[in-house]
Amino acid sequence: MRTKIFYILSAFILFSCGANRNLKDRANVVEESSKRVIKNHYKNTFDQETLSADLKINFKKGGSSKSISMSLKLQKDETILLNGSFFGFSILKALITPDRVSYYIKPTKTYYDGDFSSLSKLLGTDVNYEMVQNLLLGDAIVKLNATDYDSTLDQQAHLLTPKQPNELAKIFFWVHPLNYKIEKQEVISNEKNGFLTINYEDFQNINGTSIPGAISIQAKNDKNNASIHLDYKSIELNKKLSFPYKIPSGYKRIEK
Secondary structure, rough: OOHHHHHHHHHHOOOOOOOOOHHHHOOOOOOOOOHHHHHHHHHHHEEEOOOOOOEEEEEOOOOOOEEEEEEEEEEEEOOEOOOOOOOOOOEEEEEEOOOEEEEEEEOOOEEEEEEOHHHHHHHHHOOOOOHHHHHHOOOOOOOOOOEEEEEEEEEEEEEEEEEOOEEEEEEEEEOOOOOOOOOEEEEEEOOOOOOEEEEEEEEEEOOOEEOOOOEEEEEEOOOOEEEEEEEEEEEEEEOOOOOOOOOOOOOOOOOO
């Protein structure tokens, strides 16, 4: 996996998810095998039909800072719909399905409508719907196999470290010892002095399901230094959702 995949997902969607930082109730955590940690992680991945939430996003780059409100609707393994607004005015809308990425931006009257190939070409590796969905839900966005990782304790969490070095990047996962959701994932690039750190906070237990509450993303390379903080509000599960989406007429297409 290239480091850029995390950058583009963060910038493209402007969001993600969380994990519990309450250290006092996990002070006696003991080391577990990578097999057990990964098995428990997949036992606790999101298994509901739908999720809807309101998001508050703050984006900082250089000396500038911007905030945006966004609504999220998600039908597991099928559809993600995002609607962004600024001071109550809708400014963008995006629809993501397993074979389609589409969005339009009102202020510029532009739109993109196609598959994941443009993102994959930019990244130099395949990007798919599952990666985007898992990023939003606090689950590992790359497949975890016990034979590929060592497990140790770090910061009262289970740290999964790759056994074999990768010529492009090193990817680490901190797994919460109680809900086994991803608490932190970090990518250190072997090129351009780049790194990306994603910290997940405040998982909520809703009807037995651990749901992200907040995420902080920090990305840096030789040219850019940016951070994103996102808060989830008004989370609802298994509500019947509709996904209205239509690109307005007169908008100019963004080419690949």
